[in-house]
Amino acid sequence: MLQTPFIRAHKDLVIERLKTRNFDGTEIINQILVLDDDRKVTQQKLDNLLSESNQIAKQIGELFKSGKQAEAVEFKQKAAELKEQSASLKESQNKIAEDLQQLLYQVPNVPNEIVPPGKSDEDNEIILEQGLIPNLYDGAKPHWDLAKDFNLIDFELGVKITGAGFPIYKGKGAKLQRALINFFLDEADQSGYEEVIPPLMVNEASGFGTGQLPDKEGQMYYMPADDLYMIPTAEVPITNIYRDVILKEEDFPIKNVGYTPC
Amino acid sequence: MHQFDKVEIVQIQHPEKSYETLDVMVEHVKSLLTKLGLPYRVAKLCGGDLGFTAALTFDLEVYSAAQEKWLEVSSISNFESFQANRLKCRYKDSDGKTQLVHTLNGSALALPRIMAALLENNQTAEGIKIPEALVKYTGFDIIQ
Incomplete structure (x- = not known):
């Protein structure tokens, strides 16, 4: 599985290299980056909510201490609302993470730059041939016959x-x-x-x-x-x-x- | 074939050294084929033949003299960090930062086709000769 930061940093290269394996990654790579943006924005919102909640919790304590009951109750209600918002954000954050993972699973590895383009094993590049090809005697047989005979x-x-x-x-x-x-x-x-x-x-x-x-x-x-x-x-x-x-x-x-x- | 015997080599390596290691692994498999006296060739796989998880793969093929064709007996690949990312296999670098490792593997070797090539290439009018490197394991040097 590719890493999202790598895809972000090398988007064009990733799409270009995937073409050597005849994989058109343009659409899925864009989807991945959009989801990753969503993930970041949602995370930011969650962080903000959390810090707001912390702030309010502190204020509630202070209000109770100074006897401002009515205001404290009001703030408590607000805290409950924030909690609800945060729960729903967390849910969408999990959904985003899962969708992102599913997309990443579908993208094959990026071929090394020396991988030649091609469709099938016929396009593989023979880089070395070694050893002597034996001249078999006249009665030579394929291995399935030899396996049976012997x-x-x-x-x-x-x-x-x-x-x-x-x-x-x-x-x-x-x-x-x-x-x-x-x-x-x-x-x-x-x-x-x-x-x-x-x-x-x-x-x-x-x-x-x-x-x-x-x-x-x-x-x-x-x-x-x-x-x-x-x-x-x-x-x-x-x-x-x-x-x-x-x-x-x-x-x-x-x-x-x-x-x-x- | 649904079931076949295979000896597999796996390496987990530092990202900067994984391509050097890929070459070393190819050399290892080449030495096995040389010791068995089998003619072979090395193919660099094209994009269309490359496995989903691999970044670079070399195939080793032996020549089957009776069938007059090349048979794939080993596939050696560098997966870079593609597998490691899923595996969450990491290392701590010198700055204490966690990084993904590189993984590599290859068959060394897949047996059925090696067997086929050995039988075919070593057949003589007297019988099938066993390569010298194997005699200490088989206990016989010819099949008659």
Whole structure:
């Protein structure tokens, strides 16, 4: 979520850069700034009311002390009116804050200046190509045939047990899979990443924290019985470790690695 | 695929250093692919392909020799303060002011396509050769 002061300070740049992701932000950015103005004006009114109320409370005390009962009662009535006004202002302030939040949720991140414009993966910029492309022997096959011939991955068995897209790794296939996981974890460990084994289900706050909610509502498996979501990637539980946390400068960089089936 | 295995790397970084860190993370993933002996390429994502929360993303793709196409195996992104703002993940700077951190993550790596590329690229008439870096983990150097 973008920060409103950032949007205010760099309005044109934000709108311009959002265009590289084909997002026309002109209208929503203007709405955000108008709401933010409303929020500030309402806050000012609330502050004024509060200081007026404080003033009156003081005066009431003094009036009672000096025996001016009638005037004190009058002031008390005024204080009650102010309280009512302030309650209704607070209500509209909450509404403004919520509307503002909803708008901010809809604005994607501002692309870095080096992001090329484009519509799809065909417009991605290839910046490096490395390694030798092997010349395969004549009998070479695609991996699904190899997986079957060597009894490494069973796609059909997965369909029986769960459904399409849930293969079963077997024998040397399972061992190779486990070898890869351990290799990747060890390599990260050697590069200074601390390993974590996170939960595979998260609550709503975590989904909002990393931005899967509300933008991709419906793209995570949801379990209504416990009001939990299955993670779409380890990014969600790992990054959420740092939700509502205040770090010290010397804590940087924080590096975590985690293996998850997701 | 509905379920797949993945190893993910995450970094929380000072805003001034996050782009340097993004490069370091890309280097890490490149080194994994080099050790596995897989030909790869690096793509800088265009605006239309960029995820909602990312400011800059590099994709790493391996070449599947039998399918003769490039397969995405890793996406490494800098989210700048976009996630941190929602997460309320902050740090105190040297003036004691609270600022938002930058968050980054990437797959290192997503397994199914690595498996596919390893099987295809390393197939020989004798069987499928296991890259040397993996042999100490598998305990075998060829699948026959």
